[in-house]
Amino acid sequence: MTSEYNILIADDHSVVRQGVSLILKYSLPNIIINQTDTLNGVLEKMVVTTFDLIILDINLPGGNNVLMIEKIRGIDPNVKILMFSAFEEDLYAMRYLNSGANGYLNKLGNEEEIVEAVRKVLTTGKYISDSLKDKLINDLLNNVSQTNPLERLSNRELEISRLLVNGYGNLEIANHLNIQMSTVSTYKGRIFEKLEVKNVVSLADLFKLYENN
Template sequence: MINNNGDTLFFLLADDHTLIRQGMVFVLDEIEINYKAFHASNFRQIIDCITTHPIHIAIIDAHFPEGNSLQIISEIKEKKPDIKILIFSGIDENTHALKYLNAGADGFLSKLNEEEEIKQAILTMIKTGEYISPLTRTLLMHSLTNRNLVNPLLSLTDREMEIASMYAAGYGNLEIANMLDVKQNTISTIKKRMFKKLKIENIVELIELVKNHS
């Protein structure tokens, strides 16, 4: 629960798109709360804002030109543990919500929701300090018996994880084959098997997974 005794609520609206931030201002206006909003369009501005202002709720996009927000979540929580973080993003809630909650976010809200749902999510954040949508609640329940929902890399064998880390480090098939003293087509076969397990289609997605969950 956010306890500010009826005083002004301080929001950080962090998104690299001005229209998204302005849209959130309209939503906050309609909720009719006493608030002040600060804006940020990149990671540096986010850290500057939470350092210089008494932010209660940070509404942050999942992706910025500098990368995803997983790292910035932990940095915010380290600097200001009391700040509540709501990830507000257009990325798929089914496949991404749990990793952001696991990283320390207090809620995940899809930009695809209707305005009324967005209002309710913000009000819930104000009242309880967290927002878990029905979809994410179901994912959390399933994750109790299926750890792969939280970290898909757990489905990989030790060998596959070793190779995935090499791809993430920038090595190609031939380099990895030489380093592991195996044939190049063996690495290609393992790569295809990893793609199937992780339900991805290319190296870029694999590298993103390794970065997010290592």
Template sequence: MMHTDARILVADDHEIVRMGLVLILKQLNPLAIISEVEDYKSLSSRITEENFDLVILDVNMPNGTLQQAMDLIKIRQPKIKILIFSAQDESIYALRYLKMGADGFLQKFSSKEKIDEALSAMLQKGRYLSEDMKELMFSNTLNKQDDSSSIEALSNRELEVANKLIEGLTLKELSNQLNLHVSTVSTYKNRIFEKLNIQSVPELIAVMRVYS
């Protein structure tokens, strides 16, 4: 169980989101010591300099990638609990982030009641999964489906590249954001198209909509 004066780091590039989370956290745990960062670079600095019990982490922030942030957190402070707080589809992304090392996943569109429930669970037990996600995981275990043409066939990095492609980023912009060579990004793009059996970004957008 997390102690009452838990040290919590809220990482999100939208100030209004950070303000809301801090307010809720203070209601749930008045003695909590809460810090805020707005990008991956600041997150890396804080994790290197200070100890935390819980990080509430957005997945799309400037100056880095989620994978880099998760790797750094696990290396610097392996006991930190990580709650991914994202607008992404829980049924597609939650399990991926858990496999990357997160301890919980919470959608930004959740009700106040569910946000309270998730934050309380993270503070008390150090983990959280919604009932819907638990049922989905149970269902997936029972029905081990191997659909090679679904986005489940994509690796975490390929899914990250796919999401950037549907945002309209060029390969050059993508390479700069992900710190990869343009040829490497091109290879990822080709793999994505091959795995999904598609030929263009508009087709990719259509496929992603089916699973969102």
């Protein structure tokens, strides 16, 4: 990497932004780093600055779903997007990659993985971890499709499922996601139907079985 690159780190936690910024500046001195903590901040900065790469928190305020990618691409179709999340790759990575992201990086990765992910996206346009690559190859060789029942859920259904499993009630979920309680109830019904469970206890058991597989 010899060119100079403009990178935007979008995460609502200052400690995360500062930490990633320090790691990248140390290992990739030919970069210029900007920061923001909301999706609106991303879109506003893109209007005045052309970025080579956006490191995008999967839970960024104002976004929280794959539609973030569509909004960003609406301003700059060529910008590279590296999703940044603590959520499991098995459940989330392909959703965002299929929606147009260039890579998916787990926040629990070490410094070398962060640098490698950024370097690869900037130079080759793509990044997936070795563990995800192995899973995809294994699934392909064994003709495996949808082995994890949680993969039947949409992004919003998966998000609400997590909140249910973590003890949130319908009202708390509605307030947390800024949606109507009736909408939560509708999603809850869909989730139970898709996963063939009858209550939150059974849903939690399913998550224990599959979310780390």
